[in-house]
Amino acid sequence: MRIPPLYRKPSWQRFLAGAAVGGCISWIIFLYMFGVMQERNGFLIEEQANKIKQLQDQITIWQEDYRELNKKNEEMLTIQKVEVHLVGYERYQIKDRQSIFNVEESIQEDLKSLLAKDLSTVHKNKDIVKKTIENKVENINGKKYKFIVKEMYFYTTINITVELRLAG
Incomplete structure (x- = not known):
């Protein structure tokens, strides 16, 4: 091939x-x-x-x-709102929600002067705010109660948790 x-x-x-x-x-x-x-x-x-x-x-x-x-x-932050939460009232058999609401409103009314204040100024004076709440005595259902501040959070809204104690 x-x-x-x-x-x-x-x-x-x-x-x-x-x-x-x-x-x-x-x-x-x-x-x-x-x-x-x-x-x-x-x-x-x-x-x-x-x-x-x-x-x-x-x-x-x-x-x-x-x-x-x-x-x-x-x-430049300022305080816009104050919120108060009451705890420990169950221990004293307070079932009247209106009384609890009135106490919270009373504390908020005392702290109304903090509104529109500078956040850093209010935070520096937190001891004064705490003493203002703790020196307050309220009458609920015929008994006198004092308050102890458990928590305080500062920002544009101040959140305060307050415990109710029997004044004695």
């Missing part, structure tokens, strides 16, 4: 030469198109990287401004 002598036929020679030249031309066109596309993508990536850097710089500036504003606002 032998290989057919195709090298003597000019039609096959022209076909193979055309395939080789066509392959070279298509490869050159491919390289040109790929290069142009990569160059465009490179410019796009560089442009996006610059945009990202600018936006990150803006974000850091905004965050710094935001932190400064938060610090200023925290310094």
Whole structure:
């Protein structure tokens, strides 16, 4: 068995030469198109990287401004509301919710002067607030009761938990 002598036929020679030249031309066109596309993508990536850097710089500036504003606002916080919660009244069999409500309102009325005051000032004077509540004596159902402050939380709302004790 032998290989057919195709090298003597000019039609096959022209076909193979055309395939080789066509392959070279298509490869050159491919390289040109790929290069142009990569160059465009490179410019796009560089442009996006610059945009990202600018936006990150803006974000850091905004965050710094935001932190400064938060610090200023925290310094300017004022007391908006005083909430008093009475506990320990179950021990003395006080089932009259109206009396408990009246006692809580009475304590809130005594602390009304704290409203619209600066938070830091009120917090510095928390011992005075505590003594104001603990020196108060209330009459509930014919018995005198005093108060002991269990918890005090300061923010724009002052939350005070007060325990009821029999004055004696």
